[in-house]
Amino acid sequence: MTGRFIPLRIRRVLVPASVVLGLASTLAGCQRPTEGLPPAPVFVLDQEPVPTPPPQAWRAPTRVAEVPPVTDDSFLRYSGSDTVLFGEGSADLDSDAKAILLRQAEWLARHDKVRFVLEGHCDDRTTRGQAFALGNARAQAMRRFMQAQGIDDDRIVVLSLGRELPVLAGTLEESRRMSRRGVTRLLPNTDADQNSGIFRGE
Amino acid sequence: MRIPRRFLAIMMAFHTLATCAAAKAADAPLRVDITQGKASLLIVGVPDVSSATIAGVADGAAAGEALAAVVRADLSSTALYRILRGKPVEPGAPVSLPAWQSIGAQALVVGRPSLTSDGKLAYECLLYDVFGSKQDASRFIVVPVNQWRRAAHQCADMVFEQTTGDPGHFDTRLLYVAESGPRTDRRRSIAIADYDGAGAHAVSGSDMLRGMPRFSRDARAVAWMELANDTWRLVLAPADGEARLRKLQLPEGQPSAPRLSPDGRRLAFALARNGDTNLWIFDLTTGQARQITQGIGIDTNPDWSPDGSQIVFESDRSGQQQIYIMASDGSQQKRISFGAVGHAEPAWSPRGDLIAFTGIAADAIRIGVMKTDGSSERLLTDGWQDEAPSWAPSGRALVFSRTTRDPALPEVWELSLPGGGLRRVLVPGGASQADWSGRLP
Numbered sequence: 001m002t003g004r005f006i007p008l009r010i011r012r013v014l015v016p017a018s019v020v021l022g023l024a025s026t027l028a029g030c031q032r033p034t035e036g037l038p039p040a041p042v043f044v045l046d047q048e049p050v051p052t053p054p055p056q057a058w059r060a061p062t063r064v065a066e067v068p069p070v071t072d073d074s075f076l077r078y079s080g081s082d083t084v085l086f087g088e089g090s091a092d093l094d095s096d097a098k099a100i101l102l103r104q105a106e107w108l109a110r111h112d113k114v115r116f117v118l119e120g121h122c123d124d125r126t127t128r129g130q131a132f133a134l135g136n137a138r139a140q141a142m143r144r145f146m147q148a149q150g151i152d153d154d155r156i157v158v159l160s161l162g163r164e165l166p167v168l169a170g171t172l173e174e175s176r177r178m179s180r181r182g183v184t185r186l187l188p189n190t191d192a193d194q195n196s197g198i199f200r201g202e
Numbered sequence: 203m204r205i206p207r208r209f210l211a212i213m214m215a216f217h218t219l220a221t222c223a224a225a226k227a228a229d230a231p232l233r234v235d236i237t238q239g240k241a242s243l244l245i246v247g248v249p250d251v252s253s254a255t256i257a258g259v260a261d262g263a264a265a266g267e268a269l270a271a272v273v274r275a276d277l278s279s280t281a282l283y284r285i286l287r288g289k290p291v292e293p294g295a296p297v298s299l300p301a302w303q304s305i306g307a308q309a310l311v312v313g314r315p316s317l318t319s320d321g322k323l324a325y326e327c328l329l330y331d332v333f334g335s336k337q338d339a340s341r342f343i344v345v346p347v348n349q350w351r352r353a354a355h356q357c358a359d360m361v362f363e364q365t366t367g368d369p370g371h372f373d374t375r376l377l378y379v380a381e382s383g384p385r386t387d388r389r390r391s392i393a394i395a396d397y398d399g400a401g402a403h404a405v406s407g408s409d410m411l412r413g414m415p416r417f418s419r420d421a422r423a424v425a426w427m428e429l430a431n432d433t434w435r436l437v438l439a440p441a442d443g444e445a446r447l448r449k450l451q452l453p454e455g456q457p458s459a460p461r462l463s464p465d466g467r468r469l470a471f472a473l474a475r476n477g478d479t480n481l482w483i484f485d486l487t488t489g490q491a492r493q494i495t496q497g498i499g500i501d502t503n504p505d506w507s508p509d510g511s512q513i514v515f516e517s518d519r520s521g522q523q524q525i526y527i528m529a530s531d532g533s534q535q536k537r538i539s540f541g542a543v544g545h546a547e548p549a550w551s552p553r554g555d556l557i558a559f560t561g562i563a564a565d566a567i568r569i570g571v572m573k574t575d576g577s578s579e580r581l582l583t584d585g586w587q588d589e590a591p592s593w594a595p596s597g598r599a600l601v602f603s604r605t606t607r608d609p610a611l612p613e614v615w616e617l618s619l620p621g622g623g624l625r626r627v628l629v630p631g632g633a634s635q636a637d638w639s640g641r642l643p
Contacts, residue, residue: 136474
């Protein structure tokens with residue numbers, strides 16, 4: 001079964017943040033590194049010292065999960081958001097986070113063949129090793145919550161992405177705040193029959 | 203005019219911080235002088251040496267000039283020397299020390315390149331004491347032609363060693379993460395370059411997330427973490443890319459921060475499971491893994507003492523990231539950093555005397571050093587976000603990652619400790635998480 005898989009979006013915060021994100025995309029388009037555009041990746045795989053290696057063709061970025069996610073309109077519509085936010089240095093779920101995760105868990109209970117990844121992320125002002133560990137703590141907190149809602153642990157993949165994939169928003173503080181997040185990403189299901197229900201948008 | 207005998211051994215002030223063994227007697231008159239912590243630069247002439255072009259050296263530029271340029275750059279980076287270029291030296295012509303003395307040089311470095319009978323580059327590196335009117339030291343260096351820069355680096359090492367009493371760090375490499383693209387969608391690959399940024403080349407693809415790369419002590423092997431199919435793993439690969447990558451079979455959980463032991467037999471790493479992160483040791487020969495720290499909180503970023511008997515690491519068990527030392531079996535854990543600032547990413551100097559770290563304050567993240575008992579702490583850099591220090595094998599320089607408020611690519615910078623020389627390591631594109639190799643075999 002093929003179709004266009006649309007990556008999950010943070011719909012819950014789209015409306016109040018739409019201006020911020022619009023500004024951010026404008027800023028991202030015209031951001032200038034301090035010394036002009038950095039050169040394209042120029043690494044060559046031989047061992048010769050190369051003073052000016054030839055530039056390498058730019059490849060379109062791919063998401064962390066190489067397999068495109070399952071179409072998740074139904075999941076997102078029901079849950080309101082695939083993302084919860086955490087406080088600085090914290091892996092605690094506040095009431096907003098629990099409300100979102102509860103909706104997610106309800107949907108996941110009804111589509112009980114769907115497996116999913118819980119991603120824990122940090123802001124990039126956290127040192128790298130600490131960020132991998134804190135991301136794990138955040139993802140584990142979400143996992144415990146899901147388990148408490150009766151979700152089978154076999155369906156859950158816990159993944160810390162540390163500070164490797166930060167969110168860029170209008171200001172530094174806003175970027176950091178939105179980077180401290182947990183994301184629920186559905187995994188494609190090999191059972192086509194199970195998928196079809198999702199695609200029809202139950 | 204002779205050099206006054208009062209010249210102190212190099213880095214006397216630095217030695218008191220580092221509690222080195224007593225400084226060597228200043229037999230050799232050529233010495234960099236540090237009084238009251240500020241270096242009095244040694245004035246050294248490093249002229250171009252006219253020579254024929256040698257095929258394979260510096261893309262056809264005059265070999266003697268290209269090599270001298272590398273020597274000058276190496277010595278300059280330490281901020282301990284004032285370099286005079288002077289007039290080029292002709293091949294076969296004797297060196298005129300009075301001429302150099304008249305322009306104020308205290309020392310003179312002349313490197314004469316030639317081709318050996320079996321097609322290698324020979325580099326005769328000579329150090330003269332100008333005032334003493336004599337040759338102070340020499341080194342005859344032979345390298346494959348395509349590694350011509352190493353000849354210059356080894357010449358600079360010899361000069362540094364003669365004039366400071368410490369080994370040089372110029373014939374070394376950096377292992378790092380090459381970064382490109384916008385901050386929200388970075389492409390990363392593991393790469394290696396000479397310590398000065400020359401010869402940068404990838405040793406992995408950029409198809410998946412990778413990070414925290416580390417050399418083995420002999421720089422022959424590298425370890426890093428990479429993400430495949432939503433699973434992090436640690437891999438070991440040869441630095442020259444000839445043989446296959448080895449994926450390590452580790453206990454369940456998410457590994458990070460790999461660090462090879464000095465004897466190359468063990469790998470220390472952090473393992474996250476059930477919300478806690480603790481330190482483990484993996485035996486590379488038996489394939490057995492053993493947990494060495496326990497308890498709640500995050501223990502990460504292990505680094506080995508030079509003799510491999512101890513491990514320094516970072517833990518937030520006290521409520522804030524701080525630095526601890528323990529025996530390599532996990533016993534005798536002892537906190538060594540205190541104060542309001544957080545301390546992370548400890549790196550044990552190859553000299554054994556200092557721990558470098560990332561100091562975390564509310565408004566700035568900076569590199570610092572402290573003694574192994576936690577005393578004599580001081581911050582060394584003043585960037586907005588300076589982190590992840592790694593020592594040169596000499597223990598006299600550090601590289602670290604620097605990012606600015608501007609969402610530009612991160613950079614690797616080098617700090618040369620006694621002289622305070624600070625410069626960016628010029629590799630193409632962005633760079634972070636650099637690990638400085640040991641002396642190359």
